Amino acid sequence: MKNSWKGMLPFGVLMLVVSCCYKPHTLVDYSFVYAFNLQYEEETTxxxxxxxxxxxxxxxxxxxxxxxxxxxxxxxxxxxxxxxxxxxxxxxxxxxxxxxxxxxxxxxxxxxxxxxxxxxxxxxxxxxxxxxxxxxMGRDGSLTVCEVHSKRTLTEMELTEIRRCIERTNDQHNEFYPNKYCGTAEYFIVVQI
The missing domain is CATH 2.60.40.10 (Immunoglobulins)
Incomplete structure:
Protein backbone atom coordinates (compact mmCIF):
# COMPACT_ATOMS: atom_id res chain seq x y z
CA MET A 1 0.00 0.00 0.00
CA LYS A 2 2.97 2.24 0.74
CA ASN A 3 4.05 2.50 -2.96
CA SER A 4 0.57 2.66 -4.52
CA TRP A 5 1.04 6.32 -5.52
CA LYS A 6 3.84 5.31 -7.94
CA GLY A 7 1.32 3.59 -10.23
CA MET A 8 -0.74 6.78 -10.28
CA LEU A 9 2.20 9.09 -11.02
CA PRO A 10 2.02 8.98 -14.83
CA PHE A 11 -1.74 9.58 -14.70
CA GLY A 12 -1.27 12.53 -12.31
CA VAL A 13 1.43 14.05 -14.51
CA LEU A 14 -0.77 13.61 -17.59
CA MET A 15 -3.72 15.30 -15.85
CA LEU A 16 -1.48 18.18 -14.78
CA VAL A 17 -0.13 18.68 -18.31
CA VAL A 18 -3.61 18.53 -19.85
CA SER A 19 -5.19 20.87 -17.32
CA CYS A 20 -2.32 23.39 -17.57
CA CYS A 21 -1.99 23.44 -21.33
CA TYR A 22 -5.49 22.83 -22.74
CA LYS A 23 -7.39 26.00 -23.54
CA PRO A 24 -10.61 25.53 -25.49
CA HIS A 25 -11.24 27.98 -28.33
CA THR A 26 -14.07 30.38 -27.63
CA LEU A 27 -15.63 33.05 -29.78
CA VAL A 28 -14.89 35.60 -27.04
CA ASP A 29 -11.13 35.18 -27.57
CA TYR A 30 -11.53 34.91 -31.35
CA SER A 31 -13.91 37.71 -32.26
CA PHE A 32 -13.36 37.73 -36.05
CA VAL A 33 -14.91 34.94 -38.12
CA TYR A 34 -14.30 34.33 -41.82
CA ALA A 35 -16.07 31.61 -43.80
CA PHE A 36 -15.35 30.28 -47.27
CA ASN A 37 -16.04 27.25 -49.44
CA LEU A 38 -13.52 25.18 -51.39
CA GLN A 39 -15.14 23.41 -54.35
CA TYR A 40 -13.03 20.72 -55.97
CA GLU A 41 -13.38 20.01 -59.66
CA GLU A 42 -14.87 16.67 -60.53
CA GLU A 43 -12.32 14.22 -61.92
CA THR A 44 -12.93 11.25 -64.19
CA THR A 45 -12.42 7.67 -63.03
CA MET A 137 -10.63 7.08 -59.05
CA GLY A 138 -11.72 10.67 -59.63
CA ARG A 139 -12.92 12.98 -56.89
CA ASP A 140 -16.62 13.74 -56.94
CA GLY A 141 -16.38 17.52 -56.88
CA SER A 142 -16.96 17.67 -53.13
CA LEU A 143 -17.44 20.88 -51.23
CA THR A 144 -15.39 21.80 -48.15
CA VAL A 145 -16.73 24.54 -45.87
CA CYS A 146 -14.14 26.35 -43.74
CA GLU A 147 -14.40 28.85 -40.90
CA VAL A 148 -11.43 30.78 -39.60
CA HIS A 149 -11.77 32.27 -36.10
CA SER A 150 -9.24 35.02 -35.46
CA LYS A 151 -8.22 37.33 -32.63
CA ARG A 152 -7.54 40.09 -35.14
CA THR A 153 -8.59 41.15 -38.61
CA LEU A 154 -6.92 38.96 -41.24
CA THR A 155 -5.75 40.38 -44.54
CA GLU A 156 -6.92 38.98 -47.87
CA MET A 157 -3.38 37.67 -48.43
CA GLU A 158 -3.48 35.75 -45.11
CA LEU A 159 -6.88 34.25 -45.98
CA THR A 160 -5.58 33.21 -49.42
CA GLU A 161 -2.58 31.57 -47.72
CA ILE A 162 -4.92 29.68 -45.35
CA ARG A 163 -7.06 28.46 -48.30
CA ARG A 164 -3.96 27.21 -50.12
CA CYS A 165 -2.71 25.44 -47.00
CA ILE A 166 -6.06 23.66 -46.54
CA GLU A 167 -6.11 22.64 -50.23
CA ARG A 168 -2.53 21.29 -49.98
CA THR A 169 -3.40 19.37 -46.81
CA ASN A 170 -6.36 17.73 -48.58
CA ASP A 171 -4.36 16.95 -51.73
CA GLN A 172 -1.49 15.34 -49.81
CA HIS A 173 -3.89 12.80 -48.27
CA ASN A 174 -2.75 13.60 -44.77
CA GLU A 175 -5.33 13.07 -42.10
CA PHE A 176 -7.24 16.32 -42.06
CA TYR A 177 -5.94 18.36 -39.15
CA PRO A 178 -5.82 21.93 -40.49
CA ASN A 179 -4.84 23.38 -37.10
CA LYS A 180 -1.66 21.33 -37.22
CA TYR A 181 -0.70 22.53 -40.70
CA CYS A 182 -2.42 25.90 -41.08
CA GLY A 183 -3.07 27.33 -37.62
CA THR A 184 -1.21 29.75 -35.40
CA ALA A 185 -1.85 31.22 -31.97
CA GLU A 186 -3.63 34.07 -33.76
CA TYR A 187 -6.37 31.95 -35.35
CA PHE A 188 -7.84 28.47 -35.61
CA ILE A 189 -9.75 26.74 -38.41
CA VAL A 190 -12.96 24.74 -38.36
CA VAL A 191 -13.55 22.53 -41.39
CA GLN A 192 -16.67 20.68 -42.46
CA ILE A 193 -16.16 18.18 -45.28
Missing part, protein backbone atom coordinates in the same frame (compact mmCIF):
# COMPACT_ATOMS: atom_id res chain seq x y z
CA UNK A 46 -10.37 5.55 -65.44
CA UNK A 47 -10.04 1.78 -65.74
CA UNK A 48 -6.98 0.19 -67.37
CA UNK A 49 -7.35 -3.52 -68.04
CA UNK A 50 -4.36 -5.76 -68.64
CA UNK A 51 -4.49 -8.53 -71.24
CA UNK A 52 -6.04 -11.74 -69.83
CA UNK A 53 -3.52 -14.22 -68.41
CA UNK A 54 -3.80 -18.00 -68.12
CA UNK A 55 -4.42 -18.95 -64.51
CA UNK A 56 -5.43 -21.92 -62.36
CA UNK A 57 -8.44 -19.94 -61.13
CA UNK A 58 -10.82 -17.49 -62.79
CA UNK A 59 -9.90 -14.26 -61.05
CA UNK A 60 -10.35 -10.49 -61.25
CA UNK A 61 -7.75 -8.48 -59.37
CA UNK A 62 -6.62 -4.91 -59.34
CA UNK A 63 -5.08 -1.85 -57.76
CA UNK A 64 -7.01 1.32 -56.90
CA UNK A 65 -5.37 4.74 -56.70
CA UNK A 66 -6.24 8.43 -56.94
CA UNK A 67 -4.97 11.00 -59.46
CA UNK A 68 -1.87 11.60 -57.33
CA UNK A 69 -1.02 7.86 -57.50
CA UNK A 70 -1.79 7.25 -53.80
CA UNK A 71 -3.44 3.89 -53.10
CA UNK A 72 -6.99 4.04 -51.74
CA UNK A 73 -7.85 1.46 -49.07
CA UNK A 74 -11.45 0.55 -48.28
CA UNK A 75 -12.94 1.07 -51.75
CA UNK A 76 -16.09 -1.01 -52.23
CA UNK A 77 -16.00 -3.20 -55.37
CA UNK A 78 -19.29 -4.77 -56.47
CA UNK A 79 -19.50 -7.28 -59.30
CA UNK A 80 -22.82 -7.86 -61.12
CA UNK A 81 -23.57 -10.40 -63.84
CA UNK A 82 -25.13 -9.60 -67.24
CA UNK A 83 -28.62 -9.86 -65.65
CA UNK A 84 -27.77 -7.10 -63.16
CA UNK A 85 -27.59 -9.44 -60.17
CA UNK A 86 -24.80 -8.78 -57.67
CA UNK A 87 -22.57 -11.86 -57.52
CA UNK A 88 -19.57 -10.67 -55.50
CA UNK A 89 -18.40 -7.84 -53.29
CA UNK A 90 -14.98 -6.92 -51.90
CA UNK A 91 -12.99 -4.01 -50.45
CA UNK A 92 -9.54 -2.86 -51.44
CA UNK A 93 -6.93 -3.63 -48.79
CA UNK A 94 -4.58 -1.21 -47.04
CA UNK A 95 -2.38 -1.03 -50.16
CA UNK A 96 -5.33 -0.50 -52.56
CA UNK A 97 -5.30 -4.10 -53.89
CA UNK A 98 -8.26 -6.42 -54.36
CA UNK A 99 -8.95 -9.89 -55.76
CA UNK A 100 -12.24 -11.69 -56.51
CA UNK A 101 -12.74 -15.26 -57.78
CA UNK A 102 -15.57 -15.57 -60.33
CA UNK A 103 -17.11 -18.06 -62.72
CA UNK A 104 -16.58 -17.40 -66.43
CA UNK A 105 -19.04 -14.82 -67.78
CA UNK A 106 -19.82 -11.19 -68.59
CA UNK A 107 -19.70 -8.79 -65.66
CA UNK A 108 -19.97 -5.15 -64.59
CA UNK A 109 -17.62 -3.91 -61.86
CA UNK A 110 -18.72 -0.91 -59.78
CA UNK A 111 -16.28 0.97 -57.53
CA UNK A 112 -17.37 3.45 -54.86
CA UNK A 113 -15.79 5.35 -51.99
CA UNK A 114 -16.75 8.48 -50.03
CA UNK A 115 -15.51 11.64 -51.76
CA UNK A 116 -14.90 9.86 -55.08
CA UNK A 117 -17.02 9.11 -58.15
CA UNK A 118 -18.99 5.89 -58.26
CA UNK A 119 -18.22 4.31 -61.63
CA UNK A 120 -18.60 1.11 -63.63
CA UNK A 121 -16.62 -0.97 -66.12
CA UNK A 122 -17.75 -4.04 -68.11
CA UNK A 123 -15.57 -7.07 -68.80
CA UNK A 124 -15.70 -10.68 -69.99
CA UNK A 125 -13.96 -13.42 -68.08
CA UNK A 126 -13.05 -16.78 -69.64
CA UNK A 127 -12.32 -20.01 -67.79
CA UNK A 128 -8.83 -20.24 -66.24
CA UNK A 129 -7.95 -16.60 -66.92
CA UNK A 130 -7.16 -13.70 -64.66
CA UNK A 131 -7.80 -10.04 -65.45
CA UNK A 132 -5.87 -7.23 -63.83
CA UNK A 133 -7.24 -3.69 -63.45
CA UNK A 134 -5.55 -0.43 -62.55
CA UNK A 135 -8.31 1.92 -61.44
CA UNK A 136 -7.69 5.63 -60.97
Missing amino acids: TYQMNAPKVSDTTLVKGFIQDHLNFSIPGVLIRISNDKGEEVAEAESDFDGNFGISLLPGTYVMETSFVGFDTSEASFDLSKNTSLGFRIT
Whole structure:
Protein backbone atom coordinates (compact mmCIF):
# COMPACT_ATOMS: atom_id res chain seq x y z
CA MET A 1 0.00 0.00 0.00
CA LYS A 2 2.97 2.24 0.74
CA ASN A 3 4.05 2.50 -2.96
CA SER A 4 0.57 2.66 -4.52
CA TRP A 5 1.04 6.32 -5.52
CA LYS A 6 3.84 5.31 -7.94
CA GLY A 7 1.32 3.59 -10.23
CA MET A 8 -0.74 6.78 -10.28
CA LEU A 9 2.20 9.09 -11.02
CA PRO A 10 2.02 8.98 -14.83
CA PHE A 11 -1.74 9.58 -14.70
CA GLY A 12 -1.27 12.53 -12.31
CA VAL A 13 1.43 14.05 -14.51
CA LEU A 14 -0.77 13.61 -17.59
CA MET A 15 -3.72 15.30 -15.85
CA LEU A 16 -1.48 18.18 -14.78
CA VAL A 17 -0.13 18.68 -18.31
CA VAL A 18 -3.61 18.53 -19.85
CA SER A 19 -5.19 20.87 -17.32
CA CYS A 20 -2.32 23.39 -17.57
CA CYS A 21 -1.99 23.44 -21.33
CA TYR A 22 -5.49 22.83 -22.74
CA LYS A 23 -7.39 26.00 -23.54
CA PRO A 24 -10.61 25.53 -25.49
CA HIS A 25 -11.24 27.98 -28.33
CA THR A 26 -14.07 30.38 -27.63
CA LEU A 27 -15.63 33.05 -29.78
CA VAL A 28 -14.89 35.60 -27.04
CA ASP A 29 -11.13 35.18 -27.57
CA TYR A 30 -11.53 34.91 -31.35
CA SER A 31 -13.91 37.71 -32.26
CA PHE A 32 -13.36 37.73 -36.05
CA VAL A 33 -14.91 34.94 -38.12
CA TYR A 34 -14.30 34.33 -41.82
CA ALA A 35 -16.07 31.61 -43.80
CA PHE A 36 -15.35 30.28 -47.27
CA ASN A 37 -16.04 27.25 -49.44
CA LEU A 38 -13.52 25.18 -51.39
CA GLN A 39 -15.14 23.41 -54.35
CA TYR A 40 -13.03 20.72 -55.97
CA GLU A 41 -13.38 20.01 -59.66
CA GLU A 42 -14.87 16.67 -60.53
CA GLU A 43 -12.32 14.22 -61.92
CA THR A 44 -12.93 11.25 -64.19
CA THR A 45 -12.42 7.67 -63.03
CA THR A 46 -10.37 5.55 -65.44
CA TYR A 47 -10.04 1.78 -65.74
CA GLN A 48 -6.98 0.19 -67.37
CA MET A 49 -7.35 -3.52 -68.04
CA ASN A 50 -4.36 -5.76 -68.64
CA ALA A 51 -4.49 -8.53 -71.24
CA PRO A 52 -6.04 -11.74 -69.83
CA LYS A 53 -3.52 -14.22 -68.41
CA VAL A 54 -3.80 -18.00 -68.12
CA SER A 55 -4.42 -18.95 -64.51
CA ASP A 56 -5.43 -21.92 -62.36
CA THR A 57 -8.44 -19.94 -61.13
CA THR A 58 -10.82 -17.49 -62.79
CA LEU A 59 -9.90 -14.26 -61.05
CA VAL A 60 -10.35 -10.49 -61.25
CA LYS A 61 -7.75 -8.48 -59.37
CA GLY A 62 -6.62 -4.91 -59.34
CA PHE A 63 -5.08 -1.85 -57.76
CA ILE A 64 -7.01 1.32 -56.90
CA GLN A 65 -5.37 4.74 -56.70
CA ASP A 66 -6.24 8.43 -56.94
CA HIS A 67 -4.97 11.00 -59.46
CA LEU A 68 -1.87 11.60 -57.33
CA ASN A 69 -1.02 7.86 -57.50
CA PHE A 70 -1.79 7.25 -53.80
CA SER A 71 -3.44 3.89 -53.10
CA ILE A 72 -6.99 4.04 -51.74
CA PRO A 73 -7.85 1.46 -49.07
CA GLY A 74 -11.45 0.55 -48.28
CA VAL A 75 -12.94 1.07 -51.75
CA LEU A 76 -16.09 -1.01 -52.23
CA ILE A 77 -16.00 -3.20 -55.37
CA ARG A 78 -19.29 -4.77 -56.47
CA ILE A 79 -19.50 -7.28 -59.30
CA SER A 80 -22.82 -7.86 -61.12
CA ASN A 81 -23.57 -10.40 -63.84
CA ASP A 82 -25.13 -9.60 -67.24
CA LYS A 83 -28.62 -9.86 -65.65
CA GLY A 84 -27.77 -7.10 -63.16
CA GLU A 85 -27.59 -9.44 -60.17
CA GLU A 86 -24.80 -8.78 -57.67
CA VAL A 87 -22.57 -11.86 -57.52
CA ALA A 88 -19.57 -10.67 -55.50
CA GLU A 89 -18.40 -7.84 -53.29
CA ALA A 90 -14.98 -6.92 -51.90
CA GLU A 91 -12.99 -4.01 -50.45
CA SER A 92 -9.54 -2.86 -51.44
CA ASP A 93 -6.93 -3.63 -48.79
CA PHE A 94 -4.58 -1.21 -47.04
CA ASP A 95 -2.38 -1.03 -50.16
CA GLY A 96 -5.33 -0.50 -52.56
CA ASN A 97 -5.30 -4.10 -53.89
CA PHE A 98 -8.26 -6.42 -54.36
CA GLY A 99 -8.95 -9.89 -55.76
CA ILE A 100 -12.24 -11.69 -56.51
CA SER A 101 -12.74 -15.26 -57.78
CA LEU A 102 -15.57 -15.57 -60.33
CA LEU A 103 -17.11 -18.06 -62.72
CA PRO A 104 -16.58 -17.40 -66.43
CA GLY A 105 -19.04 -14.82 -67.78
CA THR A 106 -19.82 -11.19 -68.59
CA TYR A 107 -19.70 -8.79 -65.66
CA VAL A 108 -19.97 -5.15 -64.59
CA MET A 109 -17.62 -3.91 -61.86
CA GLU A 110 -18.72 -0.91 -59.78
CA THR A 111 -16.28 0.97 -57.53
CA SER A 112 -17.37 3.45 -54.86
CA PHE A 113 -15.79 5.35 -51.99
CA VAL A 114 -16.75 8.48 -50.03
CA GLY A 115 -15.51 11.64 -51.76
CA PHE A 116 -14.90 9.86 -55.08
CA ASP A 117 -17.02 9.11 -58.15
CA THR A 118 -18.99 5.89 -58.26
CA SER A 119 -18.22 4.31 -61.63
CA GLU A 120 -18.60 1.11 -63.63
CA ALA A 121 -16.62 -0.97 -66.12
CA SER A 122 -17.75 -4.04 -68.11
CA PHE A 123 -15.57 -7.07 -68.80
CA ASP A 124 -15.70 -10.68 -69.99
CA LEU A 125 -13.96 -13.42 -68.08
CA SER A 126 -13.05 -16.78 -69.64
CA LYS A 127 -12.32 -20.01 -67.79
CA ASN A 128 -8.83 -20.24 -66.24
CA THR A 129 -7.95 -16.60 -66.92
CA SER A 130 -7.16 -13.70 -64.66
CA LEU A 131 -7.80 -10.04 -65.45
CA GLY A 132 -5.87 -7.23 -63.83
CA PHE A 133 -7.24 -3.69 -63.45
CA ARG A 134 -5.55 -0.43 -62.55
CA ILE A 135 -8.31 1.92 -61.44
CA THR A 136 -7.69 5.63 -60.97
CA MET A 137 -10.63 7.08 -59.05
CA GLY A 138 -11.72 10.67 -59.63
CA ARG A 139 -12.92 12.98 -56.89
CA ASP A 140 -16.62 13.74 -56.94
CA GLY A 141 -16.38 17.52 -56.88
CA SER A 142 -16.96 17.67 -53.13
CA LEU A 143 -17.44 20.88 -51.23
CA THR A 144 -15.39 21.80 -48.15
CA VAL A 145 -16.73 24.54 -45.87
CA CYS A 146 -14.14 26.35 -43.74
CA GLU A 147 -14.40 28.85 -40.90
CA VAL A 148 -11.43 30.78 -39.60
CA HIS A 149 -11.77 32.27 -36.10
CA SER A 150 -9.24 35.02 -35.46
CA LYS A 151 -8.22 37.33 -32.63
CA ARG A 152 -7.54 40.09 -35.14
CA THR A 153 -8.59 41.15 -38.61
CA LEU A 154 -6.92 38.96 -41.24
CA THR A 155 -5.75 40.38 -44.54
CA GLU A 156 -6.92 38.98 -47.87
CA MET A 157 -3.38 37.67 -48.43
CA GLU A 158 -3.48 35.75 -45.11
CA LEU A 159 -6.88 34.25 -45.98
CA THR A 160 -5.58 33.21 -49.42
CA GLU A 161 -2.58 31.57 -47.72
CA ILE A 162 -4.92 29.68 -45.35
CA ARG A 163 -7.06 28.46 -48.30
CA ARG A 164 -3.96 27.21 -50.12
CA CYS A 165 -2.71 25.44 -47.00
CA ILE A 166 -6.06 23.66 -46.54
CA GLU A 167 -6.11 22.64 -50.23
CA ARG A 168 -2.53 21.29 -49.98
CA THR A 169 -3.40 19.37 -46.81
CA ASN A 170 -6.36 17.73 -48.58
CA ASP A 171 -4.36 16.95 -51.73
CA GLN A 172 -1.49 15.34 -49.81
CA HIS A 173 -3.89 12.80 -48.27
CA ASN A 174 -2.75 13.60 -44.77
CA GLU A 175 -5.33 13.07 -42.10
CA PHE A 176 -7.24 16.32 -42.06
CA TYR A 177 -5.94 18.36 -39.15
CA PRO A 178 -5.82 21.93 -40.49
CA ASN A 179 -4.84 23.38 -37.10
CA LYS A 180 -1.66 21.33 -37.22
CA TYR A 181 -0.70 22.53 -40.70
CA CYS A 182 -2.42 25.90 -41.08
CA GLY A 183 -3.07 27.33 -37.62
CA THR A 184 -1.21 29.75 -35.40
CA ALA A 185 -1.85 31.22 -31.97
CA GLU A 186 -3.63 34.07 -33.76
CA TYR A 187 -6.37 31.95 -35.35
CA PHE A 188 -7.84 28.47 -35.61
CA ILE A 189 -9.75 26.74 -38.41
CA VAL A 190 -12.96 24.74 -38.36
CA VAL A 191 -13.55 22.53 -41.39
CA GLN A 192 -16.67 20.68 -42.46
CA ILE A 193 -16.16 18.18 -45.28
